[in-house]
Amino acid sequence: MKNYFVYAIIFSVIFFGKSFPQNSFHTQSNILIFADHLFCEKDFLRAIDEYLRIENKGDSTKLKLAFSYQKINNFDASSFQFLELKNTSVADIASLNFYKSSYLAENFVSLINNFENENFISEKYFSFISKLYLTARIKANHNIDKNFDFGAFEKSEQETVSVLVKRQLNPKYKSETMAGVLSTLIPGLGKIYTQNYGDGITSLIVTGLLTYLSVNNFDHNHQFKGWIFAGLSSYFYLGNIYGSVASAQIFNANYNRVTQEEIDKFIYENNYFLPKEADWNCK
């Protein structure tokens, strides 16, 4: 009798367990809690999946979804999501991050156009966004002149910005023509002009040595050897002219790279993107 009672309990548990399983794990509120947890854990990729499962998203949920897209560098999706938050309770922070997404996507023209057309600009973060706009202009070299307005920047920052603007206004490029001409006159001089001193000296030595060998062989009536060295000398001489022009181009490209990196460094050091008010209620 006792055994039948035990069996009855076991089978009833199994039967009810299978017939009425606990299916409340995937309610909308639980998904939101889990998504927020993933967001706080900075697992943005999985947080996006969970946020997308929520049917009626609140403003803060949409904001977190947009922010998650931004964190995984999907700037098109994040810009779209931030723009959706226009005229909502979180419009200020969404506006700031809308511009941040454009900046990070290096979509400077769009950023500049949006700002100039006063599209989705938060009054609360106006100073941040206007600094971002000005920095984008410097970075994209867009309508920069001597009368560039530094007004939006703090006094302590204006000196750095003026240096960056000067770099863009008067880039210290090396002339490709000059490099070519110098190398034509003296082999390697064009490379020295583009600050590749070692390459320049090597060019001079190689071309000089081959020319000497050519002349020396002609002097000693070794016509065949003389012509071979003359050919090699001419070949390296022409290569040196070509290389000097290429070297000037690379110098200029490198100059641009360094300028862009300095602007980025300035942006990140001054933390324009994330004001301290941003709080996601993570424990």
Place this chain on the structure above:
Amino acid sequence: MKIYFFSILFCLIHFNVFPQTEFEKWEGKKISYVLNENSTSSELNFDAENIPELFLKSLTNLYWFFISDVDGDNCPFSPTCSAFLIGSIEETNVIKGALMFADRFTRDINFFDKANAYPFVTRGKFFDPPQNYTLNRESIKVFESGKFLFLE
């Protein structure tokens, strides 16, 4: 005794009928250890559009077959000088490619300050692609010199 039997039976049936499907999310993948096509630069080929290109490629192939493969991987650059020649001819034309090679060869024998002039990639090779020397500004890609460059 019977209760243990039923419990074990229940567990066996239950685990097999309702297996833990969460593991599927991990999506185990088969790893291929086959080298990709770009892993070696010294693959002999005679694909050429004209006779001078065929001549230069043949010279390079001969160099690879008789000297480079025997001598070992000694060029400090990536791509190597011979691969640079092939690359520059393919990027531009025979004349321009030959001039680019002369310039590269001069830079190769420069013993002054190579270490800080280029970024370096795996095995400490200096990264110096032919695309930077085609005189086309759009194709130039520069990186910080003296630093390791991770190429995908």
